Amino acid sequence: MSTKDMTKTMFAEALIKLLNHVPFKKITVTMLANHCRVPRQTFYYHFHDKYELVHWIYSSDLNKAMVENANESWSKVTYLFFQKLNEKRVFYKKVLIDSGQNSLLEHSQTYPANLFLASLSQGGQSPVLKDLQFSLNYHAYACSNMTRHWLLSEPDVTPEEQNYRTLRAMPQVLYNELNSYREKKQV
Structure with a gap:
């Protein structure tokens, strides 16, 4: 892990610890820097604000599931991300309460769709068909809101069940394209 990633991880761990005692809205950059025993400018070197830190945590979790399981089926990757x-x-519930500008909800609606669009474009689907792009964006918005609902209010629904629900609701054309892309990468 690079020094830059280690510093980002240090701030992520500080945020997670502070959330045990302080509501997300009340956590400040100064609190994060003090917890890490570094100057505030160190935080600003890596992130614009605490929202960008939350986005980085989420994006890192998603990227890790995708990269570490590049040879797995699409359904396995999504299951591992839900897991x-x-x-x-606990962390995600505390940061998903906020749904305004720069919120994790907003980020989770666009980041996965952009990531998957870029992957599909590199996989020979360039340019990505407008219908496929619409399906991807539509599903990303629905999935992010339903995932938020799951995390905030359905603790008895397992990651397996949430994954099944999400994949069952995915437009078939999108599911086929994502699986086709993953199969091409494995060859």
């Missing part, structure tokens, strides 16, 4: 969200449910 990671569930493991960090």
Whole structure:
């Protein structure tokens, strides 16, 4: 892990610890820097604000599930991501309460769609068909809101069940394209 990633991870761990005692809205950059025993400018070197830190945590969790399981089926990758969200449910519940500008909800609606669009474009689907792009964006918005609902209010629903629900609701054309892309990468 690079020094830059270690510093980002240090701030992520500080945020998670502070959330045990302080509501997300009341956590400041100064509190994070003090917890890490570094100057505030160190935080600003890596992140614009605490929202960007939350986005980085979420994006890192998603990227890790995708990269570490590049040879797995699409359904396995999504299951592993839901499992990671569930493991960090306490954290995600505390940051998902906020749904305004720069919120994690807003980020989770756009980041995965952009990531998958970029992957599909690199996989020979360039340019990505407008219908496929619409399906991807539509599903990303629905999935992010339903995942938020799951994390905030359905603790008895397992990651397996949430994954099944999400994949069953995915437009078939999108599911086929994502699986096709993953199969091409494995060859």
